[in-house]
Amino acid sequence: MTATLSRPARAGAAPEIAVCAVDRLIAGRGVAALLPDGRQVAVYKLDDGEVHAVCNIDPVARAAVMSRGLVGDRAGVPAVISPIGKQAYALEDGRGLDDPSRGISVFPTRVAEDGTVYVATEPAVRHARATAA
Amino acid sequence: MTEHIVVVGHGMVSHRFVSTLGSRYADADVAVTVIGEEPDPAYDRVGLSAYVGAWERDALHLDDARHSGDPRVTVRSGRLVTAIDTAARRVELDSGEYVDYDTLVLATGSRAFVPPVPGHDLPGCHVYRTLDDLDAIRAAAERAGAGAHGVVVGGGLLGIEAANALSLLGLVPHVVERNDRLMPVQVDGRGGALLCDLIRDRGIDVHLSVTDTVIEESAAGEADAAGGDGAAAAGGGDASASGDAGLRVALTSDDGETDVVDAALVVFSVGVRPRDELARAAGIAVAERGGVLTDRACRTSDPHVYAIGECAAIEGTCYGLVGPGYTSAEVAAGQITGDAGTEFTGADLATKLKLMGVDVASFGDAHGRTPDCLEVVVDDPVARTYNKLVLSDDALTLLGGVFVGDAGPYQLLKPLLGRTLPSSNPLSLITPGAAADSGVGVDALPDDAQICSCNAVSKGDLREAICGGACDVPALKACTRAGTSCGSCLPLMRQVLEAEGVEQSTALCEHFDQSRSELYEIVTVTGIRTFSGLIGRFGRGIGCDICKPTVASILASTSSDHVLDGEQAALQDTNDHFLANIQKNGTYSVVPRMPGGEVTAEQLIVIGEIARAHDLYVKVTGGQRIDMFGARVEELPAIWRRLVDAGMESGHAYGKSLRTVKSCVGTSWCRYGQQDSVAMAVLLETRYRGLRAPHKIKMAVSGCARECAEARGKDVGVIATENGWNLYVGGNGGATPRHAQLLAGDLTDDQLIRYIDRTVMFYVRTAERLQRMAPWLEALEGGLDHLREVVCDDSLGLAAELEERMEAHVAGYVDEWAAVLDDPDKLARFVSFVNAPEAPDPTVQFEQRDGRKVPVLLGSPAMPVRS
Secondary structure, three states: OOHHHHHHHOOOOEEEEEEEEHHHOOEOOEEEOOOOOOOOEEEEEOOOOOOEEEOOOOOOOEEOOHOEEEEEEEEEEEEEOOOOOEEEEEOOOOOEEOOOOOOOOEEEEEEEEEEEEEEEOOOOOOOOOOOOO | OOEEEEEEEEEEHHHHHHHHHHHOOOOOOOOEEEEEEOOOOEEOOOHHHHHHHHHHHHEEOOOOOOOOOOOOOEEOOOEEEHHHEEEOOHHHHHHHOEOOOOOOEEEOOOOOOOOOOOOOOOOOEEOOOOOHHHHHOOOOOOOHHHOOOOEEEEEOOHHHHHHHHHHOOOOEEEEOOOOOOOOOOOOOOHHHHHHHHHHHHOOOOEEEEEEEEEEEEEEEEOOOHHHHHHHHHHHHOOHHHHOEEEEEEEEEEEEEEEEEEEEEEEEOOOOOEEEEHHHHOOOOOOOOOOEEEEOOOOEEEOEEEEEEEHHHHEEEEEEEOOOHHHHHHHOOOOOOOOOOOOOOOOOOOEEEEOOOEEEEEEEOOOOOOOEEEEEEEEOOOOOOEEEEEEEEEOOOOEEEEEEEEOOOHHHHHHHOOOOOOOOOOOOHHHEEEEHOOOOOOOOOOOOOOOOEOOOOHHHHHHHHHHHHOOOOOHHHHHHOOOOOOOOOOHHHHHHHHOOOOOOOOOOEEOOOOOOOHHHHHHHHOOOOOOHHHHHHHEEEOOOOOHHHHHHHHHHHHHOOOOOOOEEEEEHHHHHHOOEEOOOOOOOOOEEEHHHHOOOOHHHHHHHHHHHHHHEEEEEEOOOOOOEEEEOOOHHHHHHHHHHHOOOEOOHHHHHHHHEEEEEEEEHHHHHOOOOHHHHHHHHHHHHHHOOOOOOOEEEEEEEOOOOOOHHHHHHHHEEEEOOEEEEEEOOOOOOOOOOOOOEEEEEHHHHHHHHHHHHHHHHHHHHHOOHHHHHHHHHOOHHHHHHHHHHHOOOOOOOHHHHHHHHHHHHHHOOHHHHHOOOOOHHOOOOOEEEEHHHOOOOOOEEEEOOOEEEEEOOOOOOOOOO
């Protein structure tokens, strides 16, 4: 496994942005959201209501398509599957489930009490060979 | 020093000989020249009848028929060896050339025997032996037209196949047999009587105990006038010169009755004779009853000459089957390369035939000729099956058997030939339906029992391959060759795999143990309409990219709900979710439907205007439509608004669904067109548009046999004839191209549509995930014959239900795009960013390359990369 995981300290947590109301998300599907600096994330809601966000750029296809991938599980691990090359990535930590040498950056999320989905503007997990967010 | 081997003849046995040199003796220092008389390289002559209907020579060619993988081998097709000079060790070709040899291998096979009945050499008389013979029969049948009569002389296995071929060509076949039953070599009297009934039921006229056959010419339409005065009146040469000659075949049986058949053609299939003339002329010993005489090492009387296959009389016996032929090929290859341990040790003469749904099988001492043998018979006139076992006098050892009507028990019993039976109650072994409890299973077979007799592969060979890692049928085929010839042992191979504990999983994915077809049945039976309901009750986990789209497809093909309704929206693959084709940079291409390739000038202008407004790259597709590339997600609704306003609807270029129905111009414009192919293509495309299936479906309609729409390269192909439509199924392009095969001919519009309804629905219902029609048809037990029974004869009683389902689909069809445009909730999904719906994706960029717009991917030199 060549991916290096680094978890930045959560103290002074990264700034976050409001993305949309959680009701706007369809369980099992994603949407793309634009970060203030022009980068983009893919935000998914799972069937149990949990919200995840990863870098929207497909690390293999190098296109901004991850938000359009199907969400499912591999051996119980929640995952998103690239709509272009069908590679799967764990939603929790972004590791590549088909090719462990390739991962995808993962962004912290939060659903506020009013139902607004917030996404951090910096990833909590970065992968060495991941394409920039 | 390189040994030069010349092989005369290029049939299945010759091919096996050279392949064996290539595989088992790859290091032998030899140069091989193969000389074949037919224009084609080695082909599957056992499967000759499969050529009828498909008329596809290449399909019958054996793998690597020209041995291009072995640089030591040269194949020369279409060349006849005219003489052997054993002293000079060279052969002479019809071109006048000479080819020298160190070792000569005769694999000249045999020729069809034509009995010297009066008239046997008239034009209109054929044999059933080579691809060229079948072409000639086809041409004669087409000249004669549907409904003409054809006579097959010979009621053996090949004669019945020939009769079936005539039937497929639209003729009324007659089979003539000298004995009192069909297949007299393989089947006994009572089995033969049942077989005769079953064959007659399939529209073949059977004439038994015919001792005298006389063939005369008669001008077509003047048969009555010529017939009145008997033979003398019929001998004129004019009729044959005009090409319209008919034949008058008089068949007299041993009770003195004479049947007269006015036939367009006669096919002789009374047996074969070994082609030993080259050997005879060269002074090489031949057997008393013909055939090049060899010892068990396949050596002839000349030490430099071997004979293999049907031309060889091994210790005086000619074997007219491919199994012993293959064995002799392997023996000779071993002997020639110095592996002298191999010898011919006997042959398996078992026979199994399934023709027009009639099962016939026999093996061993089928006629009970062993002294004091016992016969156990189950003759069921209601089920129309006849099963017989021949046992030793102590009822312990199996000596042979005959099966007519249902050859089910044959597979497992045949390998037990000459062995002690696993059950003390032999009757239980052949009582229909009881085989499962009888103790006969693949487990009961010893390791040396032969599973594949064509290739002499034993159960032990298979087990060894399985231990070596072959874990499915294709792997077993590749490493043992079992199942690669006639294929009748495939079910047994599966059982061996199972008995060895190799589970043949049909599970869809890790979330469902069921296969797609099983899930389809579950959905229709339980009425469950949600993925969560289905996975909750029948699966586990939350699903994946395999099961979600599969279930989405099943739900779509069993109702007319919109694919983006409710929970279904989350199941769709990205193309179905955005109703467009995702391309490599995440933009989409849009393909409006153009049924049959028809488009109005107005619509063309609208397409042009859209492409200009959105700066799209435009290309005509392979399926007679127009594809616009480079649309961003948020542009799709605007594009579709204009298309819908112009009367165009979604072309489903994205889904696993009906794509296009291609057509030529047919009778409306073409001077050759026989039917209105455009109208039919439009009708079919309109009927099946939007239908979700296990894989994409493409169709085409050609207005005549010139086939400008290339219909036989499609899943469903329709070709006009003078009398209606021929329906072909199971063709496709792609990595493994296949020609579609004839399912039914000369159909009316109504019949055609009903047959397509049934075929397509049956496919939708029973195919596995991502299985196109061609592999589905190949995997279907019983293949094309079975499909024909289901579709044309309604053998499963499913026709009405299949048609109803299709009707429901047709009635419920709604253009998916128009429906999205009318639904603000769905429309809201077509945005670039949920928090900035109008902002174009900054990573989507294009460049002009050679005047063509192409996507630029993130990370390419033209794009700055952030870190």
